[in-house]
Amino acid sequence: MSDDLTNASERTAIQRLSSALDLPDFDKGWVWLAGAGPGDPGLATALGLHAIAEADVILHDALVNERLLLLAKPCTEIVYAGKRAGKRSCKQSDISRTLVSLAKKGNRVLRLKGGDPLVFGRGAEEALVLARAGVPFRIVPGVTAGIGGLAYAGIPVTHRDTNRVVTFLTGHGADGKLPTLDWQAIARGSHTIVMYMARKYAGEIAQHLIAAGRRRQEPAAIVSQASFSDQTVIETTLDGLGAAAATSDAPAILVVGDNVKLRDGMDWLGAMSGKMLAPPAGAEPLSDVS
Ligand code: SAH
Numbered sequence: 417m418s419d420d421l422t423n424a425s426e427r428t429a430i431q432r433l434s435s436a437l438d439l440p441d442f443d444k445g446w447v448w449l450a451g452a453g454p455g456d457p458g459l460a461t462a463l464g465l466h467a468i469a470e471a472d473v474i475l476h477d478a479l480v481n482e483r484l485l486l487l488a489k490p491c492t493e494i495v496y497a498g499k500r501a502g503k504r505s506c507k508q509s510d511i512s513r514t515l516v517s518l519a520k521k522g523n524r525v526l527r528l529k530g531g532d533p534l535v536f537g538r539g540a541e542e543a544l545v546l547a548r549a550g551v552p553f554r555i556v557p558g559v560t561a562g563i564g565g566l567a568y569a570g571i572p573v574t575h576r577d578t579n580r581v582v583t584f585l586t587g588h589g590a591d592g593k594l595p596t597l598d599w600q601a602i603a604r605g606s607h608t609i610v611m612y613m614a615r616k617y618a619g620e621i622a623q624h625l626i627a628a629g630r631r632r633q634e635p636a637a638i639v640s641q642a643s644f645s646d647q648t649v650i651e652t653t654l655d656g657l658g659a660a661a662a663t664s665d666a667p668a669i670l671v672v673g674d675n676v677k678l679r680d681g682m683d684w685l686g687a688m689s690g691k692m693l694a695p696p697a698g699a700e701p702l703s704d705v706s
Contacts, residue, residue: 427489431469434469439463442467444522444524446524446553447519447525447527447552448524448526449555450528450533451528452481452484452530453481453530453564454564454643455647461556461557463556471488473495473524473526474494475525475527476528477529477530480529495514512545515542531559532558532560535612536584536612561667562669565642565643566671568647569642569683570678570682570683571637571675572675572678573610573675574675575675579674582606582609583606583609586614587617588613594617603625609671609672609673610669610671616661619659621657622654626654630654632653632654632655635676636673637651637670637671639669640664641667642667642668650663657670
């Protein structure tokens with residue numbers, strides 16, 4: 417960001433990018449439901465940046481990197497409409513109603529959510545309210561924490577040698593309790609299980625999975641503040657997941673499966689901060705690379 421308090425040069429740059437990419441106009445009276453990515457502002461999409469620079473009103477979640485909001489027009493109204501465990505939160509029905517009324521007044525309304533708006537983000541609920549109210553909307557997908565956040569920890573969600581199926585689940589039901597899930601089916605369904613909003617019930621989830629036949633010693637990891645500068649990764653086992661979660665920071669993505677072991681060779685972020693990448697187990701030395 418330059419010293420220019422109006423951020424005019426940044427917005428001009430975004431306008432140039434938007435026109436080079438032939439991005440759609442953000443018309444008055446529309447709502448764009450966009451994902452901001454998991455944290456690193458570089459993971460926002462070009463459409464997302466375009467929306468931020470053009471919006472008249474932005475309603476954003478707690479998990480959105482505030483740096484992105486600095487790209488809004490100086491007169492843009494920025495409204496915090498977050499919901500976060502243990503914090504004061506806005507009612508979903510109020511948020512949806514606000515989106516409708518702001519759009520009907522002719523504003524360009526940006527609903528900006530962490531990650532992807534349609535992954536455990538209530539984006540679908542908001543879109544359906546808009547549809548029922550006859551408000552036109554566009555959905556701008558984002559990089560979800562359960563994929564991009566794990567990538568920042570050097571954990572691939574799929575790898576040919578470990579899994580061809582992935583399960584994404586939420587550990588937090590609408591009533592704040594652990595959702596009633598078919599643990600047998602989840603335990604058998606895929607080797608890799610990625611969990612959102614699962615810190616609170618991590619121990620219970622792990623015990624359900626073990627009771628359903630998963631190995632106690634199976635690798636597991638907790639990635640907190642994924643892709644933010646203070647990202648931390650705890651490697652543990654399925655059996656140790658509950659205790660590890662209790663020491664972890666929010667927000668966190670939990671993952672169970674052998675993919676976690678691939679971190680030994682793939683922790684590119686750790687390597688950048690001085691930790692050497694270990695060659696993958698059994699790798700041939702590369703004699704032709706100097
Ligand atoms: N729509 C979001 C998910 C919202 S649910 C997405 O697609 O990523 C909120 C949960 O997402 C958090 O409890 C946590 O499990 C996960 N999450 C979001 N951002 C995260 C981050 N930067 N690091 C770790 N977990 C994150």
